[in-house]
Amino acid sequence: MALHLPRACILLEWASRACHKTMITLHLRFPKPEHSHPILLAPGLLDRCGAALREAGLEGPIALVSDTTVAAYHGARVRRSMEEAGFPVLEILLPPGEKTKTLDTAAALYRRLARGGIGRDGVLIGLGGGVVLDLAGFVAATYMRGIALVSIPTTLLAMVDAAIGGKTGVDLPEGKNLVGAFHPPRLLLIDPMVLSTLPPAEWRNGMAEVVKAALIGDAALWQQLRDHPARWAAMPEIEPLVDLLTRAIAVKVRIVEQDPLETRGEREVLNLGHTFGHAFERVSGYRVPHGEAVAAGMMAAAALSARRGFLEEPRLFQDLEDVLRGLGLPTRWRAWLARYGIDASPEDIIAAMGTDKKRRGGRLRFILIHRPGVVRVHSDVPDEAVLQALEETAGL
Ligand SMILES: NC(=O)c1ccc[n+]([C@@H]2O[C@H](COP(=O)([O-])OP(=O)(O)OC[C@H]3O[C@@H](n4cnc5c(N)ncnc54)[C@H](O)[C@@H]3O)[C@@H](O)[C@H]2O)c1
Ligand SMILES: [Zn+2]
Incomplete structure (x- = not known):
């Protein structure tokens, strides 16, 4: 063997x-x-x-x-x-x-x-x-x-x-x-x-969730990713790997402990990038890898956060794009979906969000980034702003 x-x-x-x-x-x-x-x-x-x-x-x-x-x-x-x-x-x-x-x-x-x-x-x-x-x-x-x-x-x-x-x-x-x-x-x-x-594509998939964990709850981990994006493009040395895993796991543990049975809402922040991400997956007929969808989804969520005036660090949008690119993950959804032979409009993506289980009481709920390590659930986001965020992150 x-x-x-x-x-x-x-x-x-x-x-x-x-x-x-x-x-x-x-x-x-x-x-x-x-x-x-x-x-x-x-x-x-x-x-x-x-x-x-x-x-x-x-x-x-x-x-x-x-x-x-x-x-x-x-x-x-x-x-x-x-x-x-x-x-x-x-x-x-x-x-x-x-x-x-x-x-x-x-x-x-x-x-x-x-x-x-x-x-x-x-x-x-x-x-x-x-x-x-x-x-x-x-x-x-x-x-x-x-x-x-x-x-x-x-x-x-x-x-x-x-x-x-x-x-x-x-x-x-x-x-x-x-x-x-x-x-x-x-x-x-x-x-x-x-x-x-692990095949490289599966490593990348997982790294999308690590980036998510950093943005949700570990500013120091975010800084590490931001300062050396290329270091994480493939499995690193064992010591930084153990540190990365421990930190990302600790974020999820902390959030799960706050909302153990998913009844109080705290656990919802784990869906950062997923409202958009699930819509990308749906329009593709689930042909795109989940991690790639979450990466493109986090870009759209960052654009929406900026547009709604919540983003306290304006450079975060660019930093996120650099981190995701360094990891070999997509950042601009239209060009990325086109690689899978999918031609979708922002309206198609919004329509695909309609069936998302995160839509409660008729309104979509988005996890928006305030600063690295701090995200919040927002349920009062107008469709117009969502459309603009999608247009902004469509790419070519
Ligand atoms: N329960 C939860 O809270 C939760 C959260 C997120 C995702 N999920 C679920 O997780 C699933 C996706 O998990 P995944 O991304 O691990 O996919 P997966 O289990 O399909 O694994 C991906 C591929 O990698 C291979 N593989 C696994 N470990 C390997 C290794 N060490 N070396 C070489 N190959 C290896 C597998 O054989 C498989 O082909 C989805 O079904 C999703 O719904 C569950
Ligand atoms: Zn996920």
Whole structure:
């Protein structure tokens, strides 16, 4: 297997074995103690995940759910570590990609678990990107009225976003994430080394959410991105990577803790760039990658913030464009959509927002940037201003 790994991965694996790395432990606290859980982050953690489960008091047996791509790179290490810690492991592999995140796949998983003898005392491990984690989480929430879940995210997006907050779910033909459950993991294990095998497009996708996290709640992280945009275009050295992950995760943890069950509204700020972004995704028939849509969406949100007079730092718009460009993400939506063969007008984009679930009481709600680290929800934005922001950020 090692022979097939990219060179970067082999080097990083070597580095992880050679150096003694400390563990970073964060906590995500929900009102119910049984929902609260630690987040462990350490290079090389995959090789120690079995021991981490034991330390968390988890017993077996284990069902390890992953997709075939992730399993080919990282599955054996997780399995080995679990077996070394004395856990019997039932491995279940799924095809990669969003089309796997369905009720049919969930049903097939329930049956595999039942046939594999996984009972109420079983532990379901999701090893993969957001697709695997959402699906595995949903199955863990519902199988036998709920069994223990351990999440091991392997994409940047899953580490900083999908794995945090307890939301699980599957898609319906009628829309994404329409069926779901709140089911936080008992343990969230993050090994940054696994990102060394991530395709560049997936790295960029995740970086869009990191930029979002910085703008929402970490001015220092924003400064780092702004000062060295090119440094983050690909996976950096391990130390800055760990710092980046810890900071972006901390932003989401803080916001989720303020609004644990998404009932109070604080969690809405996590949708920065997403009201526009979802509209771009919709007009494209979901052909554009989510991270790219969020990047173009954040530009439109920044333009709207400036137009409404909320932006306290006028240079932020240009800085954001430089950061996103440095990361290889789109900033001007018309030219970007044209690359996917999509010709849309600002009016088309606004029409596509009409069905957004963030529209409440007939008015669209936008997350607007006041300054790096400070964003607010605004529900009184006239369509005229939205149209102007879209025209301003259309590009050629
Ligand atoms: N629950 C939440 O709060 C939440 C939040 C944001 C997104 N999501 C969901 O997350 C999903 C998107 O997640 P994603 O972007 O991680 O996509 P993904 O899970 O489809 O992973 C992207 C691709 O990368 C591959 N991959 C994963 N890890 C790899 C690695 N280390 N090396 C090589 N290849 C690897 C996968 O096989 C897949 O092909 C969507 O379904 C979205 O709805 C959920
Ligand atoms: Zn997103």
